[in-house]
Amino acid sequence: MANLLGLYTSGLGLVFKPDVILFTFAGTFLGIIIGALPGLTAVMGVAILIPLTYGLSAEVALMALLGVYCGAVYGGSISATLLSIPGTPAAVMTTMDAHPMAKKGEAGRALGLATVCSFIGGALSVIALSVSAPLIANFALKFTSIELFSIAIFGLSIMAYVAPGSSVLKAFVSGIFGLLIATIGLDPMSAYPRFTFGRPELITGVEFISAMIGLFGLGEALSQVEARAVVAEVQTALGRIIPRWDDMKRIIGTMLRSTVIGTIIGAIPGTGATIASIVSYGQEKRISKHPERFGTGCPEGIAASETANNACTGGAMIPLLSLGIPGDSVTALLVGAFMIHGLRPGPLLFTERPDLVSAIFLGMFVANVFMLILGLGGARLFAMILKIPKDLLNTLVIALCFVGSYAIRNSVFDMEVMLAFGALGYAFRKAGIPDAPLVLALILGPMMESNLRRTLALCDGNVVTFLQAFTQHPIAGVTMLATVALLLSPLIIRRRSTAPQRIRAEDRISGKG
Amino acid sequence: MNEIIAGLCIGATGIYAIAVARTFPLTPAIELRAGLYPQALGILLVLLAGLMAYGGLTRLRQAKPSGESAGRPAYWKTALTFSGMLGYLCLLPLVGFGISTFIFLVIVAWLFGSRLFRALAYSFAMTSLLYLVFRYVFEVPLPSGIFF
Numbered sequence: 001m002a003n004l005l006g007l008y009t010s011g012l013g014l015v016f017k018p019d020v021i022l023f024t025f026a027g028t029f030l031g032i033i034i035g036a037l038p039g040l041t042a043v044m045g046v047a048i049l050i051p052l053t054y055g056l057s058a059e060v061a062l063m064a065l066l067g068v069y070c071g072a073v074y075g076g077s078i079s080a081t082l083l084s085i086p087g088t089p090a091a092v093m094t095t096m097d098a099h100p101m102a103k104k105g106e107a108g109r110a111l112g113l114a115t116v117c118s119f120i121g122g123a124l125s126v127i128a129l130s131v132s133a134p135l136i137a138n139f140a141l142k143f144t145s146i147e148l149f150s151i152a153i154f155g156l157s158i159m160a161y162v163a164p165g166s167s168v169l170k171a172f173v174s175g176i177f178g179l180l181i182a183t184i185g186l187d188p189m190s191a192y193p194r195f196t197f198g199r200p201e202l203i204t205g206v207e208f209i210s211a212m213i214g215l216f217g218l219g220e221a222l223s224q225v226e227a228r229a230v231v232a233e234v235q236t237a238l239g240r241i242i243p244r245w246d247d248m249k250r251i252i253g254t255m256l257r258s259t260v261i262g263t264i265i266g267a268i269p270g271t272g273a274t275i276a277s278i279v280s281y282g283q284e285k286r287i288s289k290h291p292e293r294f295g296t297g298c299p300e301g302i303a304a305s306e307t308a309n310n311a312c313t314g315g316a317m318i319p320l321l322s323l324g325i326p327g328d329s330v331t332a333l334l335v336g337a338f339m340i341h342g343l344r345p346g347p348l349l350f351t352e353r354p355d356l357v358s359a360i361f362l363g364m365f366v367a368n369v370f371m372l373i374l375g376l377g378g379a380r381l382f383a384m385i386l387k388i389p390k391d392l393l394n395t396l397v398i399a400l401c402f403v404g405s406y407a408i409r410n411s412v413f414d415m416e417v418m419l420a421f422g423a424l425g426y427a428f429r430k431a432g433i434p435d436a437p438l439v440l441a442l443i444l445g446p447m448m449e450s451n452l453r454r455t456l457a458l459c460d461g462n463v464v465t466f467l468q469a470f471t472q473h474p475i476a477g478v479t480m481l482a483t484v485a486l487l488l489s490p491l492i493i494r495r496r497s498t499a500p501q502r503i504r505a506e507d508r509i510s511g512k513g
Numbered sequence: 514m515n516e517i518i519a520g521l522c523i524g525a526t527g528i529y530a531i532a533v534a535r536t537f538p539l540t541p542a543i544e545l546r547a548g549l550y551p552q553a554l555g556i557l558l559v560l561l562a563g564l565m566a567y568g569g570l571t572r573l574r575q576a577k578p579s580g581e582s583a584g585r586p587a588y589w590k591t592a593l594t595f596s597g598m599l600g601y602l603c604l605l606p607l608v609g610f611g612i613s614t615f616i617f618l619v620i621v622a623w624l625f626g627s628r629l630f631r632a633l634a635y636s637f638a639m640t641s642l643l644y645l646v647f648r649y650v651f652e653v654p655l656p657s658g659i660f661f
């Protein structure tokens with residue numbers, strides 16, 4: 001208990017420094033703008049801003065990026081309300097009720113509700129993070145190579161299964177492709193250079209940040225260049241923004257339920273804020289006494305979506321900090337930000353840098369407070385920012401992608417890597433292949449391979465002994481069973497769902513139907 | 514159609530990975546060869562990409578031709594932007610950051626719909642801003658070419 005209390009207070013000195021506070025504020029402000037502008041997402045914003053934090057200290061850089069993360073997830077609600085276009089995919093369900101409310105002349109009410117709900121979801125999820133992460137990390141410290149291998153393979157499998165908006169097959173293609181890319185560089189056991197094409201820059205593997213800038217920044221910008229411009233009218237008459245007590249009383253239950261949903265979904269690798277808001281919205285509509293009001297400007301609809309998507313921010317940090325497995329694409333990018341500063345998220349961080357872990361808990365809470373202040377106080381400013389011309393914005397994004405990837409190691413080769421991953425990201429979008437499993441595979445690939453081979457070496461390369469080892473390590477055994485169940489579940493579900501269809505088809509053929 | 518092309522390209526990458534990984538040497542005292550793990554991944558990738566391409570082909574056969582072209586994306590713009598990016602990377606070490614970035618951003622801004630004068634103004638402002646921020650605030654030595 002005393003240890004936990006010490007953990008929570010050790011970061012106070014790091015967070016409450018003028019530069020850290022200033023950068024957290026700036027990050028949150030920038031994040032809201034990024035989230036509010038359609039076409040710019042939280043993951044894209046974090047990807048192109050990571051190189052700008054290279055010269056900062058670890059705590060300043062991480063707080064600024066966490067501010068961007070929290071701000072951007074919330075910012076999507078601004079354009080969802082005022083333009084009827086979700087600024088980020090996570091705000092898609094917010095559009096359903098926030099825009100109809102704005103059309104009734106209550107844009108300020110919708111923005112106020114979205115802001116307060118985002119704050120409640122974000123802040124409560126940070127509390128959940130700070131309670132659960134140290135406990136899980138303490139447990140994870142006892143893990144050996146076989147547990148680490150099984151957790152890595154489980155993380156990848158679950159991500160492929162739950163990747164939003166795509167088939168399981170495509171998600172697996174993305175994940176396996178990522179694992180293959182992760183083998184570029186020196187072999188972890190024999191130090192033999194693999195797939196380096198004679199380039200010394202590839203000896204240490206693909207530069208992760210450049211790859212992410214390409215995949216999320218340039219890939220999206222390339223998709224934008226061919227898209228037909230959509231001119232949408234911005235609602236500028238906002239009215240009262242601070243929510244009324246009557247509205248707040250009405251949505252308290254929704255906010256609490258959505259926080260639980262958002263935090264849990266956020267903690268599952270590969271899910272993210274979009275799934276959380278869809279699940280939460282659906283759940284609230286299902287249990288509501290007046291489901292017909294959803295989609296017409298209902299406060300519960302805004303609360304369900306916005307609380308859940310912001311609750312995901314804290315949830316996604318739980319596996320990242322406690323196990324080193326990112327919960328979503330943004331936290332995957334944060335792994336890169338940690339690595340830039342010579343740190344590695346995971347259970348060891350709690351023993352090596354408890355002050356930084358504590359600073360992350362406190363910093364995320366501070367970012368949520370800034371988000372609340374900026375959201376309520378700056379709504380009119382953000383409404384004006386939505387009028388920034390798209391040509392200017394997209395040109396700036398492309399320029400930042402190139403200069404940012406160069407600035408990481410002052411290398412033109414990293415720009416080439418970024419361009420290659422930009423093309424890959426564009427191709428993935430065109431083919432409907434999700435990019436999140438690839439990102440997770442790039443992070444978990446080296447961990448998976450080295451722990452698999454270490455375990456196999458301990459078993460003298462004998463596959464039977466390797467399989468028997470799972471019976472001697474219950475956590476690894478249960479995780480592997482869960483992985484196998486997860487991998488087989490789509491086949492079982494398909495068989496069950498197609499069986500009645502097959503019977504109906506046979507009935508039709510035989511003239512029974 | 515995109516699924517088929519993507520499936521074939523990814524499958525070809527898998528085959529290439531298998532072929533290259535087969536040449537990795539066997540290190541004594543290490544149970545698994547350096548190439549075994551990438552080879553296994555390559556085989557999985559070929560199988561899954563093949564399934565994806567087959568699925569795309571099946572859907573293509575079932576789909577009815579729509580004949581609509583009004584809402585189709587302007588692919589030529591993407592091709593031009595990508596070519597511009599390749600050109601920028603070739604030009605950068607030769608003429609330096611300032612000139613190459615300015616020319617590149619003029620093309621990009623124009624492709625995103627800016628009129629020529631606006632594209633010139635944006636590009637000049639952005640190039641100057643990026644140069645000042647990265648060169649003097651972040652102290653990044655930006656590539657210099659034959660001019661400066």
